[in-house]
Amino acid sequence: MQNLTRLFNCSLTLQPQRVVAPVALQQLRTKTKVVEKPKPGAGQQFRRIVHFPEEYTVVPLKITHLAGRDPISGRVVAKGIGGGIKQQYRWIKWVRDGPTEGSAQEERVVEVLNDGCRTAKVALVAVGDELKYILATENMKAGDILKTSRVIPRIPVRPNDGDAYPLGALPVGTRIHCLEKNPNQPCHLIHAAGTFGTILRKFDDKVVVQLPSKREFAFDRTCMATVGRLSNVEHNKEHVGSAQRMRELGNRPRSGLWKRKEGKHGRKIRRLPPMTTIAPPPAAKEQELRLTLNL
């Protein structure tokens, strides 16, 4: 702060400023252009932009490939992404909204489809005069009836594959996916092909779930989860096969710097961290004011 005070004193004692051309127009060879880039791994993806319409639709959506670039600055943020076959994106309706009392809402699976933009298969589901996509489970097939409810009964329900219930309504040992991180938070965990979480135990109003990473987390009992293991179980066993196939999948050649057994990449055998309680969703970031003093 002391530096700033010194700076302001300096600028106050200066003579009235001469009118000069805007800096952006001049070519300043000694001046570095400051570009702000987002960090990878903070929840923003740099593979593609999906052009979402205002209202939910089952029409496959158009995408734009980003090749690892930040769409605002245009600079490369994530390495190793680029090219690939243009796919169409199917908009998944993450929130499985059911009645809070009474019998469960029933929905019919119309078709199980492959989606080029994700590893698991997606299921087209019909209810009333509404169509939507959800992630398909391992055993899901056309014609299945799925149940959705937000009721937590005293005795756990006996769920089928693809049913969605709050964690508190499911028996211990159930395999689940599409797990809400916090009630009503638009963040759902466990999406990848063939993955599942397991309900381990319950205490107070929390339910402990083991995620695919084997770590244990305690979620609120009203968090919605879908029952079953995700489809395309063989995905992790599938060989890419060739370098060209890797390019078709949208990945650039590897850097060659990764060493399995050495340095920071090397094998580390550590105990799993203890169970963690999921933190409530963070407060919205406050709007920053950018001060416009031109240095």
Added chain:
Amino acid sequence: MRLTNKLCAQHIGWHFKKHWLVQGKRVPRETGAAAELQRLGVQVKSPEEILEPKRERKVVNIIGSALKPVLEDHTHPNWHSNPCHLFSDNNVLLGGIPQAQVLTNSIEIQNFPQHIDDAIKNQQLPSVLDKNVRHAILSSHVLDAEQVKLPKVKLVDRPAFNLPRVYGISHERRNRLLLNKLLFEIEKLAGRSVSVRRKLVDNAGFKTSISKDGDLLGFDTKADKLICSTRALSTIKGKFDGDLPDLYPMKCTISIPKCQIYTEDNLYPFRPDVNCSHPHTLFAYFDKHLTRNSHGSEVTENQFQARTMVKAFALAVARAKQLHGNSTAGALTRPIVVQSIQTDGRVFHFGIFQLNTLDLNSSSATKNYWFHRQSTELFTECGYQAGRPHLEGYNGETIRILNAFYHNS
């Protein structure tokens, strides 16, 4: 001190600049100063208000070179708060025939009416007919001179492979030629006494709307070819019973797009006082690149057949509303019968729709009838093989059904 890298690293200006990048971003905190000033009666203004006072802009209406586009929102003159389920040429019913049955309140009879069945069995056709039909198929599918860019072909298991672009006869032209030639053969057989009572029209659009259980259904489709006759088709004799299928948990309006900009007018391609205005047979082309499921899947056989049925229903409703007025509802004194044929150039689907009632509600006692058989193939393969026109698996049944339909009165 000598100007070295070391010195530059600690250059104070550079230091300020780097510091300012961080410190120049501030989150204004609520200090309570504004509230305190307001309590003391001092007006609080944001600096922007004084530095850049708002200038009122005068809106001038200029007549430009082009008309202003009408916005497709609630300011649109045809905007309704109650949405309409609009069935058009480009969509199909997700649930296929069962959904179409519930939607149109119809019983499905998986055969033709008795008189059509008899006509198909008992017709005497010259042996030259099949030869002429083979020629007709070849000349429309292979030998026509049109060469346009056909839709792109993608291999499912090799998505990165770009196949060479194929040129050929467009889908619409191929079907139009084929139907024209088939109908020409049939008209030759029928002679003047029958053909003088029929008129052929291309691209006859029709439009109607009807309500069902509180939902408004709109139909805006066209008959790619329409045969009209001087007399209406006679009512099908016999009583048919059956139950409507249960679509639970779906509603019958599923997959029909909703829209809020629509008109509820009724449009039938002819005035009622025209001599030849009765609907006889509707032909619809099916192009898988134009008509598709909203979610992008291939149209199934059942959905294909449901499209034949809904088109026939829409034409019958448009005609009924033209005859009896737009507000008419309930059972019709004289049912309207429409024959409907859909083809993709190879597969033909024939059906007959009898509109008994305009009351589509689930409580309605009267039901409409839909007679149809499974689709028939005109041939299995047609194209060039080793540089020669080649037709394989010709099936003569299609032309016999078509002939029976044409003669039906």
